Amino acid sequence: METSKVIHAIYTDDDVLMAAVKKVKANKYHIGEIYTPFPVHGLDKAMGLAPTRxxxxxxxxxxxxxxxxxxxxxxxxxxxxxxxxxxxxxxxxxxxxxxxxxxxxxxxxxxxxxxxxxxxxxxSRMWPFKDAENPDPRTTDDHFLMEIPVSGNEKELHDLLVETGAVEVNLVNNTH
CATH class of the missing domain: 1.10.790 (Major Prion Protein)
Structure with a gap:
């Protein structure tokens, strides 16, 4: 398994999350994944994801x-x-x-x-008996998590995420 470092930024409001996604993308960072407790309208477009087929x-x-x-x-x-x-x-x-x-x-x-x-x-690779890939159980309740891969830019990215309204920013090892 390949191990890499990622930053998990946690938000408590979907509107703050949307503004944060736009700001992070504007600063040329790649957002690996976003975990939300419910679908957020416009999030796929803000992340730059291709339309579904x-x-x-x-x-x-x-x-x-x-x-x-x-x-x-x-x-x-x-x-x-x-x-x-x-x-x-x-x-x-x-x-x-x-x-x-x-x-x-x-x-x-x-x-x-x-x-x-x-x-x-x-x-979606969701078959029976598959283990959950959710990095934080709070995202199934009332928190939003943005996962961003890092490579030597932890400090700048941390400061940017705090500036966008993240209530918690954690550097973790990602094993995918």
């Missing part, structure tokens, strides 16, 4: 669900076991498609939702 995968998963629904209903209701329901014989899929729309919609949503959950957990 998860919406594209949700659309693709929905398309897969629509295709599965169409193929499944065509096979079951038209090819495998056609039935005369209410005097309406099943000669083709197109003639019966209006009755299939609710099933198509539900399977589109089902595939999109369930596969997105799996994709999110895999992308």
């Amino acid at each position: 998860l919406a594209i995968t949700a659309f693709l998963y929905g398309c897969v669900g629509l295709i599965v629904a169409t193929v499944m209903m065509n096979y079951i209701m038209i090819e495998d076991w056609p039935q005369d329901i209410g005097g309406k014989p099943s000669f083709s899929y197109i003639e019966n498609m209006p009755a299939f729309v609710p099933i198509m919609f539900e399977l589109t949503v089902f595939f999109s939702a369930h596969l997105m959950v799996i994709t999110f957990y895999l992308r």
